[in-house]
Amino acid sequence: MPSNHPITRFWRAALHVAVLPVMLALAGCVTAPAVAPPIELSIFSINDFHGHIQPQPAGGIEYLATVLNQLRDKRPHQVFVGAGDLIGASPQMSALLKDEPTLSALGELGLVATALGNHELDHGVQELLRKTHGECPSKGCDWPGFKGATFPYLAANMFDTATGKRVLPSHVMKHMAGLKIAFVGVVTRDTPKVVVPRSIAGLRFADEADTLNALVPELHAAGAQVLVALIHEGAMYDGAANDPSYACPGLKGRGVDIAKRLDPAYAIIISGHTHQAYTCKINGRLMVQAGSYGGWLTESRLTLDANGKVLDAQATNYPVLQGVNAPNPAFAALVQRAAALTLVARSQPVATLKRGANRQVAAPYGDSSLGNLVADSQLAYAKKHGGADIGLTNSGGIRADLVVVPGRMITHSDVFAIQPFGNELIALTISGAQLKALIRRQLPPRREGGPTTLQVSNNLRYQWSQAPGTGVVLDAITVDGKPLDLYRDYRIVANNFTAEGGDELSILRQGRDRAAIGPDIDALVEWLSDNPAAMDQIDSGRIQRN
Incomplete structure (x- = not known):
């Protein structure tokens, strides 16, 4: 029968009417692609620790370890970083041992990386490299068994004037919760103003924001989805250590200027140098600092989508108090060893x-x-x-x-x-x-x-x-x-x-x-x-x- 015959056309139309509801029903059974749940990431940070391993009214490595580990237990995705001056200008217990106990303790505490601070250069780059590499003179290191720092110092803006090359790494990459995260470190450009000239001879210090901004294309090309700025420069602030509004009225200083000029690609700024405790937002982006000497521990909580976009950002400065925390036994033993080795000189x-x-x-x-x-x-x-x-x-x-x-x-x-x-x-x-x-x-x-x-x-x-x-x-x-x-x-x-x-x-x-x-x-x-x-x-x- 011809295809255009009336009877043929009738049955074709009838078949279409019968099949259409079935097709629509099947289409209704198709499930839309699942949306990945948000990723919660906690970044714990300290700055300006200055070798204060010994117990004190607030701080001490054995109490810092307790507070950090208690918080870690509650956070499936977390990392611990620093914003510089972790050693240098230290009390005698650490300084007499060339800050080797402090570097060992922070390594054992799981520090992943830190920005370079100006005080890490007090005795020159070569001495810093010796300590980070765990190299000892023929008589041995001052801290028995010292193996060096297990974490890198980052200084993207410090260059050798002779070669034009960076002396230290600019960043480290970490894979966390399915994301590739870049931690990028810079030291204050004012280092020549606050360090003895002979200790930094042959070094050049570039602007912090300009350096960090220039690295963004390179970091993205390397696959980084989240950028974290570790900056040994900060702000002055007369307010509380935690501002629930993150407005921080009166916040001022070079750190604020850097934050305003920094590429939006950086998800958060972890700052240091000014020994202030604050949790603030500048143009909607977190900038935090944990005071000094280990008296505070900052937790910055980022909520991210599957591509690393920041959906929410919050921060808390936790006081490291002896009255409410028990000392961590392993780190208490470390402090006791350092105390015994330096007792005669200190007393x-x-x-x-x-x-x-x-x-x-x-x-x-x-x-x-x-x-x-x-x-x-x-x-x-x-x-x-x-x-x-x-x-x-x-x-x-x-x-x-x-x-x-x-x-x-x-x-x-x-x-x-x-x-x-x-x-x-x-x-x-x-x-x-x-x-x-x-x-x-x-x-x-x-x-x-x-x-x-x-x-x-x-x-x-x-x-x-x-x-x-x-x-x-x-x-x-x-x-x-x-x-x-x-x-x-x-x-x-x-x-x-x-x-x-x-x-x-x-x-x-x-x-x-x-x-x-x-x-x-x-x-x-x-x-x-x-x-x-x-x-x-x-x-x-x-x-x-x-």
Whole structure:
């Protein structure tokens, strides 16, 4: 029968009507592709630990281990990282052993990577590499069995000036929860301002944000789906360690500028350097910091889709408190070993004092009782070893208060905590005009987050004033009770960091007839032990605002 016959057309239409419901029913049984559930990732972080393995009011490696491991047990996908200055400027228990116990402890705690901090360079790149590689001199390492760091230091913006190449890796890749995550580290570009020049000779430090942004195409090409920035630079903040709104009003400093310029490809910024505790969002992106010395542990919780896109981001700073946490036995044993190895050196008696001294300045751009004490000790030491007219010391080099407990002598360990860098005292000569320019540089305006005020010996005094809407006026400068003579030379003593122009003090680089006269800690030990009146002349008032 022809295909166009009426009967044929009738049966074709009838068949279509009968089959269509069946096809529609079958189509209704087809299941849409399943949507992958969100991925929860916890990033635990610390910064500016500075070798504080020993127990303290907040922190201590044995308590940090407890808090971290308790949280880890609740998080199926987690990682532990650092934002620099994990060693350097450390208490004696770690410093006497070249921070090898700290590196071992952090490795055992499962640290995956850390940004390089400026203090990791205090003794130069080669010493850092020796320690990270676990290389020991012929006599052996100071920490028995030391094998080096099991985690890499990252410094994408630190280059060898001779070769133009990076000295340390820029990033590490980790596979977690089906995602490829890049942890990218940078050190503060201001490292040349806060590290002794000889320790960073031959190194160049590029801008943090520019460096991180330039790496984004390379990281994506390597398959990274999530980018995490570990930045040893941060912000200043007067608020609480945890802001539920993440708004953090008043947050300021270089870290904020970096965050605003950073490529949106970076999911989170883990910061350091400023020793602040905060959980903030800048343009909707988390920027966190965990205070210092292990007193806080930050957990940043990212909710991600299957492609690594951030769906939600939250953070909490957990206090590491001894009163509510039991010490981890393995890390308590590590601290006990370090304590035993350093006991004799740490316990050497220095002096019995009736009062202590505080490093906090009495007023902005002013002096502190402890800064005055240190400057006095350096001048007295220099007068014994070649002579000097004035003692100067940088506030940033004073790392702890001098605390006096009735009935207990001040020990070498107490003094070392105040000045832990092992700096050398340098005597140099500058003119009165240069000294006046140096003093003027200590006063407003100073850049946000810049160096704090130089502390001065008892025989140098100056007064300054500033009327509203006007510039600063130096009203008077006296040395040994006499007006500063702009045309005569003065012999200055300061630690090598200051003498070599640290803290933006380029004037001191112009000093003539330089002479190294001994360690700064020896000066303070001698001053306290030999001079009973040392504490009677340190009250603030050497620097006054009229």
